[in-house]
Amino acid sequence: MKTLITNATVLTMNPEYEVFEKGFILFENDRILAVGPTEEQPSAGYDHMLDGKNAIAMPGMVNTHTHIGMIPFRSLGDDTPDRLRRFLFPLEKACMTKDLAYHSGKYAIAEMQLAGVTTFMDMYYFEDELAQATDEMKARAILGETVIDFATCDTTEAHGGLAYAEIFIPKWLGHNLITPAIAPHAPNTNSPQALRRAADIAEKYGVPLTLHLSEMDYEIRHFQEKYGKTPVAFLNDLSILNKRLIAAHCIHVTPEDITLLQQNEVAVAHCIGANTKSAKGVAPVKAMLEAGIRVGLGTDGPSSGNTLDLFTQMRMFANFHKTHLQDRGAFPAREIVRLATMGGAEVLGLADKIGSLEPGKKADIVLVETESANMFPIFDPYAVLVYSANAGNVSEVFINGAPIVKDKRLVAQNLNALRTALASEMQEFTKQAKANEKKPVL
Ligand SMILES: [Zn+2]
Structure with a gap:
């Protein structure tokens, strides 16, 4: 037609x-x-x-980093310093289920589609259910199963996610719109062996690898104290930096790190909203782009970035980077629109298919x-x-x-029905969240 x-x-x-x-x-x-x-x-x-x-x-806009299973966490403990330990980890452990992830995924995708995001890259648990949700919503996505150094809500493996990914990836390979992937949570939340195994799995199936990188100040300190190097240099020594790697954040990177990322053709998912809301910093995107690194915009999850639309990210990108560089002429609007479209397509390795309106x-x-x-x-x-x-x-x-x-x-979905379904799955989660709000500071 x-x-x-x-x-x-x-x-x-x-x-x-x-x-x-x-x-x-x-x-x-x-x-x-x-x-x-x-x-x-x-x-x-x-x-x-x-x-x-x-x-x-x-x-269509490209959201290069999100966690679509995390809608239930939106607006929960936004301004509390112990949010991770008070809400995220305990609630994920106690209340995140297949059904909750699935309904959250559908709702998150609806939110993105209504905002003009047609492609996204996800990192979460229960990616099989999230792939099902993505398929039903007819979205284009790369979906990475999280790998982390403990048993998780979707697996009892001592090292969560590796065995899951070996089943998940071949199951969804070859899908028209979905590319399965593997997503080690971060360099400091995985052993070097697990990072290597995740990279080997990505290599074996020819799929993307994504992780949070150089996001936390304590992550930088950890690698400095333990190995005397930056997380980027650490991953380089593990031979994990390569073209299939999509690194989210990269806030605290040195000029040497930028050179390593460029030489190894690593792409960067830049999440300005989440990075600044949590007072972590402004990633040196200008230097990355000048070095020739592929950079796209990401919302991060609904708990860190709150909304899943890229209009918000484009606006914040302009405001923060211009202020940071003390230059109102930096990043003219069309360059920012490029980051939200073609830039994201390049990051996800989909530039031959999407990112521009061309025959x-x-x-x-x-x-x-x-x-x-x-x-x-x-x-x-x-x-x-x-x-x-x-x-x-x-x-x-x-x-x-x-x-x-x-x-x-x-067109084919009803937002109210998606919301009702998610709300009814959230009952136990909400009860627990309210109980945790009352706990003393951790
Ligand atoms: Zn994230």
């Missing part, structure tokens, strides 16, 4: 940053056939036409309406997306050519 989107400002995000102020997009099934100015628009030969009503058309690419397309009060006037569509638009302006979303959001509503 051929679909024609007309009457839109098309931001192609191709290497030339081509923009068609009055433009069209033609796609057939899952593939984009043509993009161009209205004068070149086909007058026949399509099955369906969608009037863009002066919307901004952009490639031959997958039809992952987002329309951002311009009828709302905050969307007028438009001198620069990139600036509008970064500085004034929000997730509520996303009106239409296609993933792999399938209509996912229409007139700001999910």
Whole structure:
């Protein structure tokens, strides 16, 4: 089936940053056939036409780091310093179940789709159930089963996740939209042997490897005291730095670390919202990009980043990096939109399929309406997306050519039903969370 989107400002995000102020997009099934100015628009030969009503058309956004199973944790203990020990670890251990992860996953994906995120990379437990949720929501994703140095909510293995991943990865390999992966939690929460085994599993199946890296100040101290080196140098010595590695955060990296990441073609998922909310710092993204490192934006999980949309991240990226560099000209808006689209696609190794609106690419397309009060006037569509638009302006979303959001509503899903299902699974979790709120400071 051929679909024609007309009457839109098309931001192609191709290497030339081509923009068609009055433009069209033609796609057939899952593939984009043509993009161009209205004068070149086909007058026949399509099955369906969608009037863009002066919307901004952009490639589907790519969230390079999140934890979709963690919706229940949102707004829980946000400002408490002992949040990890008071809420996250005990509640994950006591209350996180297959069903809770699954319903959280569906809800999180709905939130992303309504915000124009068409592809995401996840790291959590119960990735098999999360893959099921992703499949049902028709989202594009890379899903990494967490590996960590203790038994977890989804496995009784002494070293959680390794055996699980060996079953999970082959099960989902070859799926149209889902790429299974493996996700050691962090260098300091895994033994060197487990890190090596995880990297070997990624190698064996040819799938991505992702982990949190150089995120915590105590992580840096741990490696300095134990090995006299940075976590990045430590991973380099373990031969774990390579092109399939997607490292989240990389806040506390040295110039030598940046060189190692670049030489080994490691990609970085930058989560400015989560990093600054937790007062950890601003990662040196300018230096990373100048070194030629692939960088994309990530929301982190709903407990650390709270919302799963990239409009929030783009805005915070601009504010924090400009302030950090003391330069209002740093990172013009179109570079930030690039990080949220093509940059993310490059990070996930999907740049040949998604990230830009070009013939031959997958039809992952987002329309951002311009009828709302905050969307007028438009001198620069990139600036509008970064500085004034929000997730509520996303009106239409296609993933792999399938209509996912229409007139700001999910096409095949009901958000209220997803919420009701999640809320009913959350009863035990909520009871426990409220009990933990009352505990003395840990
Ligand atoms: Zn994370």
